[in-house]
Amino acid sequence: MRRTIVGVMGPGGGASQKDLDNARRLGALVARQGWVVLCGGRGAGVMDAVCRGAKEAGGLTVGVLPGDDAGGASEAVDIAVVTGMGNARNAINVLSSDLVVACGMGAGTASEIALALKAGKNVIVLGDHPEAIVFFRALGKGRVTVARDSDEAIAAARRLLGR
Amino acid sequence: MRRTIVGVMGPGGGASQKDLDNARRLGALVARQGWVVLCGGRGAGVMDAVCRGAKEAGGLTVGVLPGDDAGGASEAVDIAVVTGMGNARNAINVLSSDLVVACGMGAGTASEIALALKAGKNVIVLGDHPEAIVFFRALGKGRVTVARDSDEAIAAARRLLGR
Amino acid sequence: MRRTIVGVMGPGGGASQKDLDNARRLGALVARQGWVVLCGGRGAGVMDAVCRGAKEAGGLTVGVLPGDDAGGASEAVDIAVVTGMGNARNAINVLSSDLVVACGMGAGTASEIALALKAGKNVIVLGDHPEAIVFFRALGKGRVTVARDSDEAIAAARRLLGR
Amino acid sequence: MRRTIVGVMGPGGGASQKDLDNARRLGALVARQGWVVLCGGRGAGVMDAVCRGAKEAGGLTVGVLPGDDAGGASEAVDIAVVTGMGNARNAINVLSSDLVVACGMGAGTASEIALALKAGKNVIVLGDHPEAIVFFRALGKGRVTVARDSDEAIAAARRLLGR
Numbered sequence: 016m017r018r019t020i021v022g023v024m025g026p027g028g029g030a031s032q033k034d035l036d037n038a039r040r041l042g043a044l045v046a047r048q049g050w051v052v053l054c055g056g057r058g059a060g061v062m063d064a065v066c067r068g069a070k071e072a073g074g075l076t077v078g079v080l081p082g083d084d085a086g087g088a089s090e091a092v093d094i095a096v097v098t099g100m101g102n103a104r105n106a107i108n109v110l111s112s113d114l115v116v117a118c119g120m121g122a123g124t125a126s127e128i129a130l131a132l133k134a135g136k137n138v139i140v141l142g143d144h145p146e147a148i149v150f151f152r153a154l155g156k157g158r159v160t161v162a163r164d165s166d167e168a169i170a171a172a173r174r175l176l177g178r
Numbered sequence: 179m180r181r182t183i184v185g186v187m188g189p190g191g192g193a194s195q196k197d198l199d200n201a202r203r204l205g206a207l208v209a210r211q212g213w214v215v216l217c218g219g220r221g222a223g224v225m226d227a228v229c230r231g232a233k234e235a236g237g238l239t240v241g242v243l244p245g246d247d248a249g250g251a252s253e254a255v256d257i258a259v260v261t262g263m264g265n266a267r268n269a270i271n272v273l274s275s276d277l278v279v280a281c282g283m284g285a286g287t288a289s290e291i292a293l294a295l296k297a298g299k300n301v302i303v304l305g306d307h308p309e310a311i312v313f314f315r316a317l318g319k320g321r322v323t324v325a326r327d328s329d330e331a332i333a334a335a336r337r338l339l340g341r
Numbered sequence: 342m343r344r345t346i347v348g349v350m351g352p353g354g355g356a357s358q359k360d361l362d363n364a365r366r367l368g369a370l371v372a373r374q375g376w377v378v379l380c381g382g383r384g385a386g387v388m389d390a391v392c393r394g395a396k397e398a399g400g401l402t403v404g405v406l407p408g409d410d411a412g413g414a415s416e417a418v419d420i421a422v423v424t425g426m427g428n429a430r431n432a433i434n435v436l437s438s439d440l441v442v443a444c445g446m447g448a449g450t451a452s453e454i455a456l457a458l459k460a461g462k463n464v465i466v467l468g469d470h471p472e473a474i475v476f477f478r479a480l481g482k483g484r485v486t487v488a489r490d491s492d493e494a495i496a497a498a499r500r501l502l503g504r
Numbered sequence: 505m506r507r508t509i510v511g512v513m514g515p516g517g518g519a520s521q522k523d524l525d526n527a528r529r530l531g532a533l534v535a536r537q538g539w540v541v542l543c544g545g546r547g548a549g550v551m552d553a554v555c556r557g558a559k560e561a562g563g564l565t566v567g568v569l570p571g572d573d574a575g576g577a578s579e580a581v582d583i584a585v586v587t588g589m590g591n592a593r594n595a596i597n598v599l600s601s602d603l604v605v606a607c608g609m610g611a612g613t614a615s616e617i618a619l620a621l622k623a624g625k626n627v628i629v630l631g632d633h634p635e636a637i638v639f640f641r642a643l644g645k646g647r648v649t650v651a652r653d654s655d656e657a658i659a660a661a662r663r664l665l666g667r
Contacts, residue, residue: 017253017256018256020257051257085180093179094240096270097273098274102622103425106263106589106595121622123622126622133615134246146638146642154611269426284459285458286459295448296447296449309472313451342559342580342582343581343582343584377583396505409599418505420507420566421506421509423596425596425599433587437584
């Protein structure tokens with residue numbers, strides 16, 4: 016009965032238009048697989064875009080929020096998990112995800128990739144982040160997959176999840 | 179779009195048959211309101227019973243788990259939020275709930291009632307716990323409601339949530 | 342080499358003068374035993390008083406803060422542990438303490454007593470809180486000790502810690 | 505009265521002999537400045553080495569532990585902060601540090617550098633980690649300093665802390 020959860024991690028501020036487009040399409044593709052989208056939940060950047068994409072495709076979205084209430088949540092979050100613990104919630108994001116996709120890059124996203132690898136999760140890095148890819152591939156010992164676009168990411172997700 | 183969440187807190191071990199029956203019926207009643215059931219997520223006691231009740235009525239269930247993976251989750255949990263932070267997750271349980279219902283009593287449940295009151299949430303205490311009621315009513319300054327059974331609890335929940 | 346830590350939990354706001362006096366004296370008595378005082382760290386109420394008492398007696402104080410920085414810390418905190426996780430840090434307070442003393446009562450303090458009992462810790466309740474004592478004694482199965490003043494509390498602490 | 509805290513982050517397993525030597529010397533140098541060493545607290549790798557170095561120089565050490573008790577702590581930890589929250593405690597490590605030094609590299613350490621940058625902290629990367637340095641310098645916008653050895657690290661720390 017438990018739903019498959021794909022965590023999509025990406026910056027709130029500083030995301031490029033390309034990252035936002037990738038996130039929106041990825042949200043829709045994850046939803047069409049019947050999977051739940053989980054993200055950091057804020058109404059900004061990649062978090063907002065991936066939830067909107069998932070909702071447009073009829074999916075279910077979980078936002079794991081840093082603040083003390085659901086005030087800053089994306090309107091496209093169905094289930095707001097309110098942690099009140101700032102970026103310590105990044106650890107929850109990755110532990111709750113059957114697979115982690117990084118879409119865009121920033122310090123918060125980098126922490127989530129690192130925490131995911133520490134927890135033994137597979138990570139798909141979506142987008143053009145050569146320095147991140149070199150670094151995390153060296154850290155990740157085969158658990159880091161690179162995808163150029165959302166379709167490649169979803170194909171990799173299906174393969175990694177065996178579904 | 180954000181779903182209303184009712185947090186149902188209660189012991190994993192040491193729950194009475196009455197507590198389990200209350201939890202199962204409460205889960206169904208919450209689901210019939212269109213609300214999401216959130217609980218501590220483990221496959222034991224009140225957590226398991228409330229999720230089973232909700233699923234039998236076609237509802238959606240969120241389990242906020244203490245461990246590092248979803249291993250010990252109730253089979254009736256749809257969305258497993260894996261915190262890896264033991265009972266520190268009790269704070270997340272109450273912050274994520276629009277309303278908290280305590281069904282049964284134990285040290286973990288008592289911590290959740292106290293954290294809910296600290297966060298300014300309304301709490302419904304369901305069941306026969308006279309010492310807890312005296313104590314938490316004194317702490318709660320009007321935010322603690324007592325319910326004798328699940329029907330009284332859902333009536334109180336509707337009133338408190340204004341729905 | 343590891344230092345014995347006594348956690349002293351009590352309200353920031355709403356503490357009585359009696360609670361503050363108890364906390365200050367308790368801080369000094371804990372320090373004189375060579376034990377570290379740990380508390381919620383804020384510059385208010387029991388937290389501030391117990392740290393001041395400990396420093397006046399030459400002790401070492403650890404404040405486990407709820408906020409994102411050390412801004413609101415008591416001036417009498419030596420080691421500021423900045424959690425950024427609000428009242429979820431209450432779980433850390435009790436896990437880090439070899440023994441927990443509740444001095445004064447409020448929702449946060451009640452959550453700490455409950456979390457301490459859940460974690461199997463001994464708790465000393467200092468002060469005149471009859472409803473709390475009835476409730477937590479029933480929950481605590483022999484792990485709750487009542488002390489009328491700070492001297493009784495420190496005597497109980499020595500006995501419970503075997504020192 | 506509040507003590508200056510230098511967080512030294514590094515792997516438990518997989519640290520090189522060079523990393524361990526750097527950590528031990530760094531711990532001593534931090535202690536000689538009168539600063540507190542804070543680390544992840546486990547009795548392994550860089551965490552253990554930095555605490556041993558600090559104690560040999562008469563310093564004070566704080567270990568922020570991932571587990572539910574102080575069982576796996578380094579013997580050279582004075583103050584064991586027991587979080588029970590696994591790698592979510594990495595966020596606490598960096599928030600509690602006036603300055604973060606990464607000594608050695610692994611997924612946990614990478615998460616701490618990223619969380620430190622997210623929190624606006626300065627980070628010193630000690631050792632030969634060219635891919636990490638390229639990546640984190642790009643992320644860190646001037647807040648990442650590279651040090652070849654512990655003496656360079658302590659000189660950078662003094663400059664960054666203005667002491």
